[in-house]
Amino acid sequence: MAPAQEQLEGEQIVAQNEDGTNCIERSRVTVIGSGNWGSVAAKLIASNTLMLDSFHDEVRMWVYEEVLPSGEKLTNVINQTNENVKYLPGIKLGKNVVADPDLDNAVKNATVLVFVTPHQFMEGICQRLVGKIKPDVEAISLIKGMEVKMEGPCMISSLISDQLGINCCVLMGANIANEIAVEKFSEATVGFRENKEVAERWVQLFSTPYFQVTAVQDVEGVELCGTLKNVVAIAAGLVDGLEMGNNTKAAIMRIGLREMRAFSKLMFSSVRDSTFFESCGVADLITTCMGGRNRKVAEAFAKNGGKRSFDELEAELLQGQKLQGVSTAKEVYAVLSNRGWLEMFPLFTTVHEICVGRIPPTAIVEYSEHKPKCCLT
Ligand SMILES: NC(=O)C1=CN([C@@H]2O[C@H](COP(=O)(O)OP(=O)(O)OC[C@H]3O[C@@H](n4cnc5c(N)ncnc54)[C@H](O)[C@@H]3O)[C@@H](O)[C@H]2O)C=CC1
Ligand SMILES: O=C(CO)COP(=O)(O)O
Numbered sequence: 001m002a003p004a005q006e007q008l009e010g011e012q013i014v015a016q017n018e019d020g021t022n023c024i025e026r027s028r029v030t031v032i033g034s035g036n037w038g039s040v041a042a043k044l045i046a047s048n049t050l051m052l053d054s055f056h057d058e059v060r061m062w063v064y065e066e067v068l069p070s071g072e073k074l075t076n077v078i079n080q081t082n083e084n085v086k087y088l089p090g091i092k093l094g095k096n097v098v099a100d101p102d103l104d105n106a107v108k109n110a111t112v113l114v115f116v117t118p119h120q121f122m123e124g125i126c127q128r129l130v131g132k133i134k135p136d137v138e139a140i141s142l143i144k145g146m147e148v149k150m151e152g153p154c155m156i157s158s159l160i161s162d163q164l165g166i167n168c169c170v171l172m173g174a175n176i177a178n179e180i181a182v183e184k185f186s187e188a189t190v191g192f193r194e195n196k197e198v199a200e201r202w203v204q205l206f207s208t209p210y211f212q213v214t215a216v217q218d219v220e221g222v223e224l225c226g227t228l229k230n231v232v233a234i235a236a237g238l239v240d241g242l243e244m245g246n247n248t249k250a251a252i253m254r255i256g257l258r259e260m261r262a263f264s265k266l267m268f269s270s271v272r273d274s275t276f277f278e279s280c281g282v283a284d285l286i287t288t289c290m291g292g293r294n295r296k297v298a299e300a301f302a303k304n305g306g307k308r309s310f311d312e313l314e315a316e317l318l319q320g321q322k323l324q325g326v327s328t329a330k331e332v333y334a335v336l337s338n339r340g341w342l343e344m345f346p347l348f349t350t351v352h353e354i355c356v357g358r359i360p361p362t363a364i365v366e367y368s369e370h371k372p373k374c375c376l377t
Pocket of ligand 1: 033037038063064065087117118119121143176178322323324
């Protein structure tokens with residue numbers, strides 16, 4: 001870590017104190033998002049900014065404001081108790097985390113932006129940020145998801161880069177937020193495009209003894225791993241709900257991983273096989289299929305025979321937290337359908353068709369040589 005720190009400080013713009021002496025211009029971090037993972041990300045970063053001379057201590061966290069059943073505003077409660085009582089109850093974020101409900105104010109002094117909201121809100125957030133951020137800001141996306149536009153699919157890091165004109169790395173991994181919140185050991189992967197020094201700076205900002213981060217030069221591969229595993233997690237949850245057992249679930253995960261790799265490489269020929277062996281790849285697939293929210297809601301969907309919608313079950317089981325897998329399955333399906341690839345991706349295709357009620361949950365495990373659409377063939 002020491003060399004990265006030296007490089008970092010060597011690169012800093014020198015500012016002047018009031019008495020005319022030189023000092024290092026410290027970076028200011030704003031986290032855009034304050035859900036389950038957003039709050040944990042703020043906690044991780046806040047523990048590090050206190051120790052790194054090149055960062056201001058304060059970490060600003062933009063909160064999508066809501067009124068709690070007590071009648072209090074979530075932002076006020078976070079600032080009074082130092083806890084996100086709705087999305088991460090029982091965990092102190094660090095006294096240097098400041099919740100801010102005003103997006104413009106939250107970003108106005110930031111030189112470092114960490115994006116971590118459910119992916120469906122990012123287009124609107126980016127539109128609101130145009131012209132509001134400093135031009136030399138560095139950004140990272142922790143968001144697992146993609147958008148599909150008329151001109152084709154767009155990863156969230158590209159949406160951020162294109163709309164705001166800034167560089168954007170990604171951080172993905174086997175990162176169930178509640179486990180990292182209580183400081184259980186985890187790993188994560190930073191994906192970067194060209195600038196290794198910027199990637200090392202992100203590694204430095206996020207790494208703790210219990211959160212080990214490594215960087216790989218494959219931004220699309222890392223982001224697609226994080227995005228696509230949520231579709232496989234829906235399939236794993238369906239298998240759990242159908243009580244099919246561990247062998248079937250392992251088969252679903254293997255087929256899912258194969259489709260993740262094939263889809264990623266068709267989308268971006270630069271995607272590296274080695275990325276699938278990083279935390280963002282096979283490890284995230286395993287943890288999400290074992291213990292994630294997508295798995296949990298899909299299990300309930302299958303147990304109810306597909307009679308209660310994902311939206312209804314999400315609201316009931318997640319209490320305001322958001323699923324990414326159902327909308328990602330729809331987005332992936334749109335890409336596959338537009339390109340005539342549906343038959344090549346039976347698992348991704350089947351997951352979407354189950355989610356929208358076109359076929360029953362049991363279709364995830366129907367196998368037959370005579371049923372070309374089934375995923376277990
Ligand atoms: N929770 C986890 O364990 C992990 C989540 N992620 C990813 O992080 C991203 C963010 O997820 P979480 O922090 O877990 O969020 P979450 O699902 O816990 O919470 C939902 C968030 O969305 C906000 N929200 C609701 N309506 C909104 C609107 N109209 N505009 C903007 N924000 C709105 C809520 O205030 C809340 O902060 C997702 O892409 C997820 O896949 C990645 C790794 C782990
Ligand atoms: O991405 C995650 C773990 O790395 C969390 O997945 P879920 O959204 O399914 O909980």
